[in-house]
Structures are given as C-alpha cells and as structure tokens.
Amino acid sequence: MRDFQLPEAAKAAELTMTPEFHRIRRLPPYVLEEVNRIKARLRAEGTDIIDFGMGNPDMPTPKHIVEKMIETARDPKAGRYSASKGIVGLRRAMAGYYKRRFDVDLNPDTEVIATLGSKEGFANLAQAVTAPGDVIICPNPAYPIHAYGFIMAGGVIRHVPAHSPEEYLAGVSRAVKHSAPPPTVLILSYPSNPTAQCVDLEFYKDAIALARKHDLLVISDIAYSEIYFDDNPPPSVLQVEGAKEIAVEVNSLSKTYAMAGWRVGMVVGNARICSALARVKSYLDYGAYTPIQVAAATALNGPQDCVAEIRAIYKSRRDVLVDSMKRAGWDIPSPDASMFAWAPVPDKFKEVGALVFSKLLIEEAGVAVAPGVGFGEYGEGFVRVGLVENEHRIRQAARNVKKFLGNADEILARAHNSVGG
Numbered sequence: 001m002r003d004f005q006l007p008e009a010a011k012a013a014e015l016t017m018t019p020e021f022h023r024i025r026r027l028p029p030y031v032l033e034e035v036n037r038i039k040a041r042l043r044a045e046g047t048d049i050i051d052f053g054m055g056n057p058d059m060p061t062p063k064h065i066v067e068k069m070i071e072t073a074r075d076p077k078a079g080r081y082s083a084s085k086g087i088v089g090l091r092r093a094m095a096g097y098y099k100r101r102f103d104v105d106l107n108p109d110t111e112v113i114a115t116l117g118s119k120e121g122f123a124n125l126a127q128a129v130t131a132p133g134d135v136i137i138c139p140n141p142a143y144p145i146h147a148y149g150f151i152m153a154g155g156v157i158r159h160v161p162a163h164s165p166e167e168y169l170a171g172v173s174r175a176v177k178h179s180a181p182p183p184t185v186l187i188l189s190y191p192s193n194p195t196a197q198c199v200d201l202e203f204y205k206d207a208i209a210l211a212r213k214h215d216l217l218v219i220s221d222i223a224y225s226e227i228y229f230d231d232n233p234p235p236s237v238l239q240v241e242g243a244k245e246i247a248v249e250v251n252s253l254s255k256t257y258a259m260a261g262w263r264v265g266m267v268v269g270n271a272r273i274c275s276a277l278a279r280v281k282s283y284l285d286y287g288a289y290t291p292i293q294v295a296a297a298t299a300l301n302g303p304q305d306c307v308a309e310i311r312a313i314y315k316s317r318r319d320v321l322v323d324s325m326k327r328a329g330w331d332i333p334s335p336d337a338s339m340f341a342w343a344p345v346p347d348k349f350k351e352v353g354a355l356v357f358s359k360l361l362i363e364e365a366g367v368a369v370a371p372g373v374g375f376g377e378y379g380e381g382f383v384r385v386g387l388v389e390n391e392h393r394i395r396q397a398a399r400n401v402k403k404f405l406g407n408a409d410e411i412l413a414r415a416h417n418s419v420g421g
Helices: 007-015 031-044 063-073 088-102 117-129 144-152 165-177 201-213 271-284 290-301 305-328 354-365 391-406 408-420
Strands: 112-115 135-140 156-161 185-189 217-221 247-252 265-269 340-344 382-386
Touching: 031 354, 063 290, 088 112, 088 265, 088 290, 112 117, 112 271, 117 144, 117 217, 117 247, 117 265, 117 271, 135 144, 135 165, 144 156, 144 185, 156 165, 165 201, 185 201, 201 217, 265 271, 305 340, 305 391, 354 382, 354 391, 354 408, 391 408
Parallel strands: 135 156, 135 185, 185 217, 217 247
Antiparallel strands: 112 265, 247 265, 340 382
C-alpha cells in the first residue's frame, strides 16, 4: 500500500516528464508543493485550513523595528543602491550580537556578511565554495537548501542519516571513506529544521575536530538559535577554539524578530569564505533596501524583551500542541527548540507513508502539515508541524485530528478505492 497515490499526485508526476534545462533536471519536484496544491484548491472552495505546513511567523514585527524602517525610508536618499555585503552599521550590529550572545569576536569588515535572509546566504555560499563535482556531506533529513544549494552549484551530495546528532556525526567518517573525490564541506544545522534537534558545545568540538581530520570546511546554520524553550541557549560552532579557521555560520533575523519577509540574514566566521561570498554577491545584488538594514541593526542593538516575548509565544503553542494532540490520540514529542515539532506518522497511517498521510489529513481534517519526505528520504515516517497558528486554532486542529484518527479505517479504505477505481 506504500505506493498509493492520490490522483492529483499522478497528474503532477505526469507533468514533470517534460524535458527541462540542465540545472532544473537536477532539482526533483518539490514534494511539499503537492500538499500546497491541495491546500490552495480547498481554500478556493471555501474550506478553512489550519496551516501548520510552512514555517511562516504569524506574529507582527516589533513596533520599534518597524518605526525605524519608516523613519529611515523618509530620507530622500534611502532609495539608492545599498551595499551588497551589508551597510557598516548592520555588520557591526551583527558582530555585536555574536559577542553578547556567544562571546565570539568578529571583525565586521572581514568576518561578517549581511545576506538577503539565511536561505540566500546559504545558496550563494554554495556558489562561492563549490567546484563542479565537489562532494558535500549533508544531514538527511534537512532543510532543502542545505542540499540543493550545492546541487545547483554543481556539487554532489553525500547524504548521511541524521535521526539524531550522534548518528549524523558517527556517519561522517564513513561518508568520507566511501566518497570519491573526498568531500570538501560538512553541513551542520542545530537547532534543526525539520527535526528540532539540539546540540551542546561538546558536539561542536567533536564536529570541528572531525572536520580538521578530514580537511573539511564547515557551514553551520543556526537560524533558530533564539527560539529555545529551556535554560540552555543553543551554542555557536564559532565558540570552539580555532573554529573560525575552517567554519562559517549562517544566521537570520527572520524567526528571532518575526522578520521573515524582511529578508535579513548573515554569514559570519572564516574571513576567506566570507570574502568569497562577498565577491559572488557583488555580482548578484546590491544588498537589501537600506532602511531595512538600518531597522535590522536597530533590532540587534535595541531592547531584546521582544525576543523573549516571541520565544514565550512559541513555547506556549508547543505545550498546547503536544497536550491537545496527545488527547486526540497523536503523540508528538515536545521539541526543545525551533518553531517546529517533528511528529511521527500515526500508526494506522504508517503503511501509506508521510506524503499520503499529509494529503489525507488536509483533505479530511482541514489540517496542513509538511511531509517528512520533503526534507529527504530519511524523513519518511514523520511530518513537520509548524507552531504558526494561535492556541485556539491548535485546539481546533486537535479536535479535527481526533475525529480523523477515529475514522482512519474508513478514510484509508475510501482513499484506496478512489485510486483503485
């Protein structure tokens, strides 16, 4: 029954048979888009969808940040080209954040690049450091840009199972041994999207030692560094002595300050890698709109109580989600960080897999989640649930899920018959 597909998926698969350009052929159909198509159709029909599928913050950007952007935008010169590596004030603010938060010293002129969000930063990093055929070690499951940024740059991905940080690190040496040519880059991402896993500083020490042993550069993504729910803030790989000799870190203001649409991120650390990224970016963009960069500096330099408030909202939603879904019959492990829960597919739906479960859940219960296979083959058996709906909506989703699970046999039989017929 695992090969079961809904009709929409079959039609979409047929469309992908059209010959494509070389780089596009290297990108598989976006699995999450299959769920998005169903979501769009149902909404067009007037169905209320409770959407946990995309990590899109729903809370407003703090008022003082917005006001600074508006104030700066009134300057007649504000609409001119900016700086591709970020204005000096923003890069200094980013270096200041790293000093306060991690006690890491960064030179804002050589070790900090402001990017158009962490996703652009990661993709252009891949362009900057990758030669065609280079082998990149990537966790699986992982956020898609971690693999496909390098694939678009001509790299080859060596996927290493990452059901836990320990499993991932244990698999790196094996991946190096069985890769030809030898890998050049090791990707880290904690707190993880999609799994919400966290690591401590000892993990990073082991990772840097391993990278040195195998002559690997390290790219660490910590976009969720400020969304944590216990008394142990996630560390930075750059806190490891000597890490800046081989590592850079990708970070973002998107989740920390509810600024996802503003597109402000950073790449910091090794000066040689930052220089390469700056050179690539100099050909591609002139940086974000200057008032946005000024406002981002205000976010980093200003009062941080707004960050604590945003963090508290996510924590409260996490607790409501875990409790209400458990009452509904779906046990979801409580994440220690990030804005996601990594939830196992309920037992009755395990045979059909994460993608079919996600489709049925939105069709039958009006609840959208992201199937784990959208993040790699080892994401099968899980779905990602975003903490992007308010508590009332989360409880409503749980009521819908309870009814859905109660009718599981009937729903599966009806879905199977619709395809078989």
